[in-house]
Amino acid sequence: MFYKARLKLTAWYLLIIMLISISFSLAIYGVLTNELNRVERVQRQRRDRLIPMEFNQRFPRQPIIDPEVIEETKNRLRAILFIINLGILGSAGVLGYFLAGRTLKPIKEMVDEQNRFITDSSHELRTPLTSLKSEIEVALRDKKLDLADAKKLLQSNLEEVNNLQYLSDNLIKLTQYEKSNGNHFEEVNLSEIVEEAIRKVANLAKNKKITIKNNVKNIKLDGDGQSLVELFVILLDNAIKYSPKGEIVTISSPSVILSEAKDLKISIKDEGIGISEKDLPHLFDRFFRVDKSRTKKGSEGYGLGLSIAKHIADRHGGSIKVESEFGRGTTFSIQLPIKH
Secondary structure, three states, rough: HHHHHHHHHHHHHHHEEEHHHHHHHHHHHHHHHHHHHHHHHHHHHHHHHHOOOHHHHOOOOOOOOHHHHHHHHHHHHHHHHHHHHHHHHHHHHHHHHHHHHEEEEEHHHHHHHHHHHHHHHEEEEEEHHHHHHHHHHHEEEEOOOOHHHHHHHHHHHHHHHHHHHHHHHHHHHHHHOOOOOOOOEEEEEHHHHHHHHHHHHHHHHOOOOOEEEEOOOOOOOEEEEHHHHHHHHHHHHHHHHHHOOOEEEEEEEEEEEOOOOEEEEEEEEEEOOOOEEEEEHHOOOOOOOOOOOHHOOOOOOOHHHHHHHHHHHHOOOEEEEEEEOOOOEEEEEEEEEEOO
16 A cells, blocks of 8 residues: 555656756756847847948858757757756656655554554454353353352453453543643642552552552652653552562652753652563553563553553653563653653
8 A cells, every 4th residue: 555655656756846847948948049049149130230231242141150050059958958857757756756755654654553553452352352242142052040140140241341441441541642732731749649649559559468658759840640640550550460468669759860951750669570571672562461470460451551651751751661670579760851
């Protein structure tokens, strides 16, 4: 599809360039031929003024410039302009093909990204839907299905529906954060944002008897408060899920980096099972999930949370980095500009 589009765009480039080139060539040819005719006319007028009439009557006048020379000059001029246009056609074809590729490259990347998104989303949606369909079909074929089994089936179906809702909500969030509709930032308090995020994950931490240590300083920064809360909820949720019971998750803002603009660094550290080195480069990819050794404790997800977190940080002009040693814990570092 893009190859044909590239050829069509190249053809349009060629058409536009050649129309311009031929128009200039015709204009140049017209100007030069008019100039040749003018020179011949001026020379004839000068000769008529300088040579007496009696001499002209005795000796027939000869043209100052031979018409054959003028015609030959015009033919050479046409040939030169034709060769120049051929050269422009060839070079424009090569450059047009190159520029067409450069023009279509971001569009191709965007379409490829959308196709991957649709494919990955369809794959993720297919799993819970297949599970729902299979359970319902088996139950419908079971003639001995009683009320207790029906309730178990509905409970299992409800879990799958919750998974579908969770997936669809995250897909919506991801598409919203990927849109560049402009940012409407205001001054927010970092400590209040972190406290709100901790409240949202309090039940999860309580169930695993995990203590969250909040060492974040009271710092003002420009940002979208709601999305920043979402950012810290994702990272805290991730740290809690992959930490053993009774461990500690620490969130702190140890330093303010002074550069051209002041940047704030916040870290979230857990004492969990860590991440293998081969998984680290892909950790923020959409739908990426680490190997089974990290998800064997029932903490499986859809691989969207960290991708959403990265988009939030990018939207604020910041970044997220991760440091981890397998079996020794993980530290996520968020760097955000204080002023935009």
